[in-house]
Amino acid sequence: MNAVNEESIILAHTRIQPHIHRTPLFTSRFLNEYLESELYFKCENFQMTGSFKVRGATNSILKLDEKILEKGVATHSSGNHAQAIAYAAKMAKVAATVVMPKNSVAIKKAAVRDYGAKIIECEPTQESRELTLQKFIEQSGAVFIHPFNDYSVIEGQATCAKEIFEELHELDYVISPVGGGGLLSGTLLSAKYFSNDTKVIAAEPQGADDAYRSWKSGNIQKNAFTKTIADGLLTSLGDKTFSIIREYVHEIITVSDEEIIKAMKMVWERMKIIIEPSSACTLAAVIKQNPAFKGKKIALILTGGNVDITNLPF
Numbered sequence: 001m002n003a004v005n006e007e008s009i010i011l012a013h014t015r016i017q018p019h020i021h022r023t024p025l026f027t028s029r030f031l032n033e034y035l036e037s038e039l040y041f042k043c044e045n046f047q048m049t050g051s052f053k054v055r056g057a058t059n060s061i062l063k064l065d066e067k068i069l070e071k072g073v074a075t076h077s078s079g080n081h082a083q084a085i086a087y088a089a090k091m092a093k094v095a096a097t098v099v100m101p102k103n104s105v106a107i108k109k110a111a112v113r114d115y116g117a118k119i120i121e122c123e124p125t126q127e128s129r130e131l132t133l134q135k136f137i138e139q140s141g142a143v144f145i146h147p148f149n150d151y152s153v154i155e156g157q158a159t160c161a162k163e164i165f166e167e168l169h170e171l172d173y174v175i176s177p178v179g180g181g182g183l184l185s186g187t188l189l190s191a192k193y194f195s196n197d198t199k200v201i202a203a204e205p206q207g208a209d210d211a212y213r214s215w216k217s218g219n220i221q222k223n224a225f226t227k228t229i230a231d232g233l234l235t236s237l238g239d240k241t242f243s244i245i246r247e248y249v250h251e252i253i254t255v256s257d258e259e260i261i262k263a264m265k266m267v268w269e270r271m272k273i274i275i276e277p278s279s280a281c282t283l284a285a286v287i288k289q290n291p292a293f294k295g296k297k298i299a300l301i302l303t304g305g306n307v308d309i310t311n312l313p314f
Helices: 006-019 029-035 053-063 080-091 106-114 126-140 151-167 182-194 210-217 239-248 257-271 277-288
Strands: 038-043 073-076 096-101 118-122 173-177 199-205 251-255 297-302
Touching: 006 053, 006 151, 006 182, 029 038, 029 257, 029 277, 038 151, 053 080, 053 151, 073 080, 073 126, 080 096, 080 106, 096 106, 096 126, 106 118, 118 126, 151 173, 151 182, 151 239, 151 297, 173 182, 173 277, 182 199, 182 239, 199 210, 199 277, 210 239, 210 251, 251 257, 251 277, 257 277, 277 297
Parallel strands: 038 297, 073 096, 096 118, 173 199, 173 297, 199 251
Antiparallel strands: none
16 A cells, blocks of 8 residues: 555645646647547646656655754756755755756756755766765755655655646546656556546656566566666656556556657647657657557646757757
8 A cells, every 4th residue: 555645645736736837738739630639738848947846846845844854855866856856945945955967968957056956966877876865965964855756756746647637537548758657656646546547658768668677577677778868767666656657557658769759849849839858758659559549538748848959859
């Protein structure tokens, strides 16, 4: 039994609403006709800090006791969770420190600093992230807020799909990208409690397909090597997220970088909105397996818009 339930998701939504945007659902007549489906795009690229991550970060910080927060909060992240923690900490008047890989996207590093957080750079490996953060926490006493493997984070991310289900009824599918699994886990639980007939599908880059391999094998698989343009989806699943995903996910579809770029370009050109590569995985999955989605009503989560516009893949 997981620690996230219907009541905790509702409470999380109430808790964070003053500090986040209720993001819009967009449609595209061109894409609906092209794919012969009824598509609704949940635009978390318009969210505070430019991604859904602010939901979980804000919920986590607001749930903590003021005494615990006196020594600040800390996390590791390649970008979107980093910005979310920096924003939420600033809003709560709490010091924040973020361990970021040296090769993190420059625009994401700049945003973290703009929100007032301190950055400690590390090597671009999961091990380096975790060791660097552990050392800082031991020295500072700061509270670690995990990017995804945390029930308070999952509760916050679940509010994204909760908003979808409040506006759209009789949905056949919701499609969420998956990296560490916080958003996917939250989406799965929101579907369970608020729209039980809706199936949840995950979209994952082929170059970081640990969730797909974990789902197939029944055990958590790590990525020994990752290579994908979807820089927000490089992390492997945690035990909390995997237990939820294993129980509830309908399917995990993997997509190539070429398929991601094609979908990203279509959204930019046809919908006139900026999304990052990780967001495009959901549309890429529908395009890739289009026959299975024809005639279906589908919500796709566009997770964020924090892209380096000086270094586009098209």
